[in-house]
Amino acid sequence: MALKKDKSSNAPEAPRIPERLIELAIEDYEIQDKQSFENGRFGQGTIANQTADKVVFDRVVFENVHFDQIALERAELTDVVFNRCDLSNVNFRDSILHRVQFINCKLLGFDLSNTTMRNVKFDQCNGQYSVYRFADMKFVSYLRSNLDKADFYEASFSKTEFAESSIDQAQFAGAKLAGIDLSSCEFYSIGATLEGIQGCIVREDQVRGFARLIGVVIKEA
Template sequence: MATKKEKSFLEAPRIPELLDPLTIEDYEIQDKQAFENSRIANGKLADQSADKVSFDRVVFENVFFERIALERAEFTDVVFNRCDLSNVNFRDSILHRVQFNNCKLLGFDLSNSTMRNVRFDQCNGQYSVYRFTDMKQVGFFHSNFDKADYYEASLAKIEFVETGIDQAQFTGARLAGIDLSSCEFLSIGVTLEGLHGCIIGPDQVRGFAHLLGVVIKE
């Protein structure tokens, strides 16, 4: 598959050169707690639940999240490098200028969230959830998001580049203007109305034949 040129509409996180090292394992995270100008590296954050926590200009490096629920959190200018956020609950959160690089995101839940200038690069996001999420200027690059759930999500200026989306659920979402031509999938869940205006490659037409009620003859 030919490599597709990536667009540059995403704003990168604004991270200061100097960040204070922070061992977050020492904290019992409280509701409305704020973390700023910090680098959190090589640790494990487990069995934490809090509401309206904010992270501003924070870098997570090689952090393992286990049984974490931070609902209605705010992430501004945040980078996750080589982190495991599988089954983490960030529902109803706000993400602005956030990057996930080489992260494990199996079952990661961002339902009902607001995402602006968010980039996923070389991530495993299978079964991750973005139901009813407001997504604008979000990019998925060289990743695997098979079986991810975008049910009723609002999608604007979304980029999928060489990313697996097989059996991803887009029912209730509109894919107009979204280019899936470099993605790998046999089928995705989408309505005919939602597919209108989507850009696909000629070898992907078969995956949508059922929407038209036709059979493609070999």
């Protein structure tokens, strides 16, 4: 385990959102398989009880939208922003996300298992119990977010950062954290393998959390 060092910038590329978007009324849509939404903005409201496959969102903004009982597996999201949205327990498994931002969102139990994520940012989100099992991440940032008990089982991290976030009891078993800087995060313990934490960057006081993985008790001097 390496101690804290200067971080290189792995900032994701921002979504490319047009200046003018079509205002879309949530109540006007029942989402269908392979449906495409482009150049639009969904304002305050609720999208409820929708299940569809291979839906495409391209240059779309969601603001103050509550997703309730939503399953959109194998979706494609490109240049999409979720701002102050509630996506708790939403299912986006097997989806592709490219240049997507989640800003100040509620993501309790949000399921992104088996997703491919490129240039994705989570900022000031509540992602407790969110699921990223087997996700393939590159240029992904988790900033100032609560990821307690999140599940990153066998996720793949490339140029991924966790900054100023809580990751207590998050599950990283099967994932390799080499080069991942957790020094600005807070946790008492995390789930991981000894092999997986090799090369992870932490503060001296955080070494205690890793010591618990092998049952080591550190005695105060």
